[in-house]
Amino acid sequence: MTLAFAQESFRDDYTFKNSPEAIRRFPLPFPQDSYMYSVNMEPHVPGPVGSVYEHAFDIDEHYVAECRDRAITLARDPGRCASLPHMIEAEWDTLELLMTSLAADYPEHFALLRDGNRWVWTNRPLGLRQDFIFGDASTLPQGPLEYITRQVQGDFVVLDQREGTLFADAAMVTSQADWSLTFDVGMSFHQWHAPVPLAHDMGVFDRALKYLMMLQQGRPVRRLNWTMTVNPRLDTSPETYPEWGTDRASVTPDNVGKKVHLRVELQTMFRLPRSNGMLFSIRCYLASLEELCTQPRWGARLHRVLGSLPAPLAEYKGLTRYLPTAVTWLSQFDDGRDLGPGTQPE
Template sequence: MTIQFNPNEDMHEQFRYYNSQQAIQRFPFPFPEDSYMYSVNIEPAISKPGTIFEHWFDIDEHYVTEMNERGLTLEQDPKRCIVMPHMLQASWDFLAMVMEHYSKDYPEYFQLDKQGNHWHWTNLPLNIDQQFIFGDTATLPMHPFEFISRQFQGDVAILDQRDGDLFMDAGMITGPADWSLNFDAGMSFKQWHAPVPQLAHNLGVFDRALKFLLNIQVGQPYRRLNWTMTVNPRMDTSSETYHLWGHERGLVTAENAGHMLHLRVELQMMPRLAPSNALLFSIRTYLISLNDLCTNPAWAQRLHRVIRDLPEPIADYKGISEYREPLVQWLSQFDSDKN
């Protein structure tokens, strides 16, 4: 698989960001029907060649851009990376999983040579060449979790499993959809999902989802898609930076919605780490402008109907209520059924 990494992209301030035709075609459009209701929608992570589901961890043309953005965000706010002391084994498990999958799935860009515990890792897109002893933190330039997370496309949390629950005890979150790792770190599964509408008061849904996640086995990962919308192609829409992007919601009109608004889709991957038995929760975010998305007539029509008929609590939770009216007006041009 040949990847043409986009040069000179910027996901803040100037917003120089674009999707190639290939990226548009493989975008994970998240709506199988003309209406949407929040659901768990978990499925086995079975490979689908030629799609973003081909490999466990998808790499695309925005890889270098997003890694550069991660570095800038960490410079401004180091607390976007949190690792509790008891998560060291899980951190090494995560490092091994990423290196092994990246080198196997994208050998043109990543190489891993293992001679016992002596490992040699090469990341060509980021110009990283690192020899180290697996399990010896002193042989890496930083904590193993941060080292590999700075090279992993997508946000990541590692959930410690204990006392019949999951706890967010490690994370690298530089591109969240209006939440904060610093706030959620250490929380249990139910605690960090409490704001989700129509689930917050349905403990049965939480109980079933948690029971399912607790029973995910090594080598049998699951995945799901989640979505929201973002004004401008801004990856970092964290709670901490709301003062930078929150006002942008009021700038959307029926005239500029096509280039200002971006559908934001998260591919959430959940494999079990061994030997720590922690659960990895990776969040690979895809952005597409509505102008690009609506080059697909079927997507344009369906998105109009989904947004038009979205229940108000979900619209509020997704953060689109403020510009929903001009958005629906703009999308209506692609749908013969405008009522």
């Protein structure tokens, strides 16, 4: 499949938009009419052709624009990529996993030639070709983690497993949903997730950690997470809050369909072979309410999920200021019929 890459922006003039095909493949995370945190993990096995689950790492029409947006963020704040010294082996693990996956799944766009430890990487959409020696960081323009994650959509956290838990000891994070890598790097699994309401009382993170600690190489897992954002902005970090925080006050009944976006994260976890670390991939998808409601069943489901969202979750996700406006606007798509389980588009 040859992708047509869109020319668009995730900041300033916000020219981002989804094609009809991108809307139909959007990973709506609501199989029921209500939502609560759960350990919603499943094996990350190949899904239907054309779906976001078809390949290990999803590349879509927004690829070039997202890579350019990442480069802008890194130029402003190089600290969005960080790695503790003991993580270098896991960095090379990550580079190998991403390069081999992209070259195998998208051969029209990426190529990897290997002759022992002498590798040649080609990225056609970004116009890159790099000869390097695997294991020798001096032969790359950046460290192995930064080099390859500049060329993949989504954020990446590399976890070190020790002391009976997981530590976020390396990461590339430029499209996060209001959390700070500078603050979180080096934290344990429970420390990193401490701000999440309700889930700790339910034991969600205890069960999730136990599950992940047993993750085996070659058997990755995945789950969906979600929040919402005003305007299709990828970089909603605390560091840039002055640039986007006031947007929450700009939502009106007239613009809510265009401005308010569902932000879904396809989170995948891979055991790394040499380091025994874990790659946590956080692939972000954005779609406006207006785009999502081109699928009427989705509009009705969104109306019910957001209308019944527990107040602590709405507060944690930063939705309270505009949530009533969004729910009222979505009501026009809900005729009260039984939607049944699942999220397939119509």
